[in-house]
Structure formats: structure tokens, C-alpha cells
Amino acid sequence: MLDLLVSPITLLQNAQVLDVENGVLLPNQRVVVRDGRIERLEPMHAEAPEARAAEVVQLDLGGKTLLPGLIDAHVHVLAWTANLRELHNASPHYNALQAAEIMRAMLLRGFTTVRDAAGADFGLKRAVEEGLISGPRLFICGRALSQTGGHADSRAAGETVVETVSTPVAFGRVVDGVPEVRRAVREEVRRGADHIKLMLGGGIASPTDRLTNDQFSLEEIRAAVEEAEMADLYVMAHTYTARAVNRAIECGVRSLEHCNLIDESSVELFLRHGAWMVPTLITYQALAQEGVAAGLPREVAYKIDLVLDKGLAALEMAYKAGVNLAYGTDLLGAMHRHQLEEFAIRAQVQPNLEVIRAATLYAARLLRVEGQLGVVAPGAYADLIAVDGNPLEDIRVLTRPEQHLELVMKGGMVYYQRDGRTGVWRSGTLSQRSG
Known part of the structure; x- marks a missing residue:
């Protein structure tokens, strides 16, 4: 011990x-x-x-x-593999032990707080708080909410059974329509969520969506935001394109993740609404170099090239305009070891002090614990x-x-x-x- x-x-x-x-x-x-x-x-x-x-x-x-x-505002502590289907099919006990080791390693890199972006639940958070395992302070969303065929729907095109994305270790739950969205948000609140996660655009690891598509209707997004705000929480959203980011901000989403493909219209909305941008640049570099070896299915690996070279320019544009920025990594599997390398990538376009603030002062503001962390x-x-x-x-x-x-x-x-x-x-x- x-x-x-x-x-x-x-x-x-x-x-x-x-x-x-x-x-x-x-x-x-x-x-x-x-x-x-x-x-x-x-x-x-x-x-x-x-x-x-x-x-x-x-x-x-x-x-x-x-x-x-240090504070990492976008992690997946359950993601011991980049193959999310493998994660879903594994024993919950095995996944929990893997998560414990991932969190322990994060703490020993200097990350004393992390915000989980889908997967971790109240049990892991309680285990850290009670000292059963060593790890960073854990802010959780539980399961991310995804529409059918969205970024958290891990079914291949030929599958029809939804239970594969509703297991106890799933990253997301599939919901369609305003009533289902409201009920799902309330369920995550009941289970101790600190924030709510929506999948509002295509992603790399998901098998059936295009990276450039939009997900959830405006009515569904607004319903999720309203439910979160009634619980005194906020919504974070998976987004890449300017259109996805802009839809989210206009509906009241507070924290926008990734944002590699934003434009000047997005920057204007960030500033007008005081929203937060959480780039995760290291994950694309790591995925390009070793994603398949870490479990990323080959059939989706081509999506990496669509965002790999765009993220740094998006960060620079947002920084120069004064957008709220926090530190995130979004790493999976063996790639968690690259968690600190996000500092070096951001330092290419930001002063060192600003990069450090993104992982300390600013991230604490995003998590609503300013002055305490x-x-x-x-x-x-x-x-x-x-x-x-x-x-x-x-x-x-x-x-x-x-x-x-x-x-x-x-x-x-x-x-x-x-x-x-x-x-x-x-x-x-x-x-x-x-x-």
C-alpha cells in the first residue's frame, strides 16, 4: 500500500x-x-x-x-483502449481497475484534478474521495448523450440492438427526441453528474457518422441545457466544425470541446456568450502515430487527417481573440502517457504563462471552483x-x-x-x- x-x-x-x-x-x-x-x-x-x-x-x-x-478538463479515465467496443464488452470490475491505474498515473504526472468527458461515474469519484484509490479530483458527467447514429452510438451499420450502448460501462446513452433527452439529463443528475455531455457532431472513433455532420436538433439541445441549468449544472459538447460549435453556443452550451474546424463566426459567438473552448490537440498527434496500435479501428482512422492539421490554427485564432481556453487532452489507451505533451503543442502559439493558466487558473474557472483549485x-x-x-x-x-x-x-x-x-x-x- x-x-x-x-x-x-x-x-x-x-x-x-x-x-x-x-x-x-x-x-x-x-x-x-x-x-x-x-x-x-x-x-x-x-x-x-x-x-x-x-x-x-x-x-x-x-x-x-x-x-x-494541474487540471485536465477533458479526459476519459475509463478508456484503457482506443477500441470503445472492446471497453463496452469488458467486465465492469476490470474496467474499474484499469481506470484506477490510469488515474494513479495522471496524479503522478502532476494532474490533481480532471474533468471526465464520458464514462466515469459516481463510484469512481467516491473511491477517490474516500481514498480507496489514488487519483486526481474527479468531475464527472456519467454517460454522454448521443442521438441514434451519433458519436456515442458505437453500433456498426449492420447492428440494430441498442443494448450495446447501454451497458454499465458505456461512454454514452442513445436518446432521441426532447422527452428522452430531458429524462436522460435528469438521470445523469440523479447519478451525481457535475456537468452534462452532449455529442453534437461527428467524431473519429464512432463508426457510422461523418466528422462534419450535426447531431441533435436545436430543440433537443435547448432541452438538455435547460435541464442542466435547472440542476445548477452546465453542458459540455463534442464539436468540431464551425456549424456544430455555433449551434451549440447559440443554444446555451457552455463548454465546447475540440473545435478544430471553427471560423471567425465561432470566435465571435464564443466572445459574445462567454463560452469556453477546450482544445485537445495532443490526441490527434497521438492517434496519427499510434492510434491503430492502441485499438482504434482501421475503418475510422482516416478521419484523423480531417482535423490533425487544423487544431493549432484554431487555437491560435481563439487565443488572439481572447476566447476562454482550458487545457484538455482526450487521450485513450496507451496514449494517456502523452498527457503532458499538450503543453508543448500549445506553447507553439501561446506564451508559456497562458498555457499554464489554461491548466490551472482558467480550468478552475471552467469547473466553477475558482479560488479553491x-x-x-x-x-x-x-x-x-x-x-x-x-x-x-x-x-x-x-x-x-x-x-x-x-x-x-x-x-x-x-x-x-x-x-x-x-x-x-x-x-x-x-x-x-x-x-
Whole structure:
């Protein structure tokens, strides 16, 4: 069992704190953590009466950079394979154990919070919250809602039985018409959803839809948004084309995923409605290089080329216009290991600080937990990582954890400390030290 470093009070000494709100580094800082939250930040020369208490843990960071734990706003923690049919047909218990390992690896990369975009349910979230498994804080939608033949309908053209997409481990549920949409949203709310996911356009992994088609009628979309808002939730939507994105925003969808094929009209709508864009650029690069090997059916792999080279330009256009942007990856199967590489892709068209904000400050705003996550500030949860180097100058400080990651803390618990009592970094996993 993982030997977590736990104490009511922890002093993080000699830290160089990255203030993501103001975009500055604060050297020679002490961060006082009490009962899972940040109590205060202060210069090292200030007196710390807690240091004399026997139960206090003191960690000397030796000038390493301390920043908020990372937030990935588009993951699929159940996706241990890129072949979603294989996932649907597997044992729920097997899928849960696979998800536990995927989440554990995410945490050890520095992601202390993730937003699941279809598949994870209240059971996985509860297991993390109760400490049964180690993983990031989990925000869930349950099953995504798809029309017949939509992106979450995994049936091949010759299949007719809908039960294949209604199993306990399905990513989505097929619903048609306003009454079915309303009931499905209410069911996901009942099952503990933090947000609602709609499939509003074609996708890569789905077998029967074109990438460029629209899905769900305007009435169905508006019904889902209304039901979500009545539950004080919001809707996120799978979209690629400008038309799909624009329909979604005009119907009240708050979080638009992927968005590789947007145009200036989409940008205008993002700004007018204050909607969020969550690009997932690394997944297309990974799918192009190893998607088939990871389980993606060959018959749908051709769709990758339709979006692969468009996403970076869409991101640059949105960034320059001032669109709300959050960090996402959307990786499947063995490709989860590329999760940090999204930083390097985005840094091609954005300043490093803006990319970091997308995975901290901005993502927390999207998740409606501003001030509690995504910042190093009094009152926030002590979800923190320390790295050797300055990510404002070199984004590779974040993309190469085997070289630079020094500490992962979530809720005041230390889950990883380089060469410390909790483990050492070995190929993206935490191994217990001997001796």
C-alpha cells in the first residue's frame, strides 16, 4: 500500500511560488498547509510558530518552483483502449481497475484534478474521495448523450440492438427526441453528474457518422441545457466544425470541446456568450502515430487527417481573440502517457504563462471552483506540484516529469516526492523505495 505522507500541518519551505494570477515568481516563500488547505504564504524570514510543533512535517523545496496542481478538463479515465467496443464488452470490475491505474498515473504526472468527458461515474469519484484509490479530483458527467447514429452510438451499420450502448460501462446513452433527452439529463443528475455531455457532431472513433455532420436538433439541445441549468449544472459538447460549435453556443452550451474546424463566426459567438473552448490537440498527434496500435479501428482512422492539421490554427485564432481556453487532452489507451505533451503543442502559439493558466487558473474557472483549485493562495486546497526549473522560460519543465517533477500534493497529502519517503519516479509510475 502507498505510504502517503500525511500531517495536519505541513510547511513547504524555500519555495519559489508561481503566482499564476499575476504571472510572477515569488522567491524564498514558505507555504503553510493545514488540514488540506493552504493557510498562508509568507517570506522565509517570517517566524513560523508551527515549526516547533512535534506533529508538523517540514519539506525543504530548495528553491524549486511550486505551482498549482494541474487540471485536465477533458479526459476519459475509463478508456484503457482506443477500441470503445472492446471497453463496452469488458467486465465492469476490470474496467474499474484499469481506470484506477490510469488515474494513479495522471496524479503522478502532476494532474490533481480532471474533468471526465464520458464514462466515469459516481463510484469512481467516491473511491477517490474516500481514498480507496489514488487519483486526481474527479468531475464527472456519467454517460454522454448521443442521438441514434451519433458519436456515442458505437453500433456498426449492420447492428440494430441498442443494448450495446447501454451497458454499465458505456461512454454514452442513445436518446432521441426532447422527452428522452430531458429524462436522460435528469438521470445523469440523479447519478451525481457535475456537468452534462452532449455529442453534437461527428467524431473519429464512432463508426457510422461523418466528422462534419450535426447531431441533435436545436430543440433537443435547448432541452438538455435547460435541464442542466435547472440542476445548477452546465453542458459540455463534442464539436468540431464551425456549424456544430455555433449551434451549440447559440443554444446555451457552455463548454465546447475540440473545435478544430471553427471560423471567425465561432470566435465571435464564443466572445459574445462567454463560452469556453477546450482544445485537445495532443490526441490527434497521438492517434496519427499510434492510434491503430492502441485499438482504434482501421475503418475510422482516416478521419484523423480531417482535423490533425487544423487544431493549432484554431487555437491560435481563439487565443488572439481572447476566447476562454482550458487545457484538455482526450487521450485513450496507451496514449494517456502523452498527457503532458499538450503543453508543448500549445506553447507553439501561446506564451508559456497562458498555457499554464489554461491548466490551472482558467480550468478552475471552467469547473466553477475558482479560488479553491488552480491557485497557490490562502483558502485554496493544497493541490500543489513542485518542479525543478522555471516553466515560464522552458515549458519542458512540465512535459518531462522524469527529469523535473519534485513533488505532488493533493489535499495536503504528499503522493510523490522525488527521492523522498513516498517514492521515486520510474517510467511514469510511483515505486516504493527500499530501505
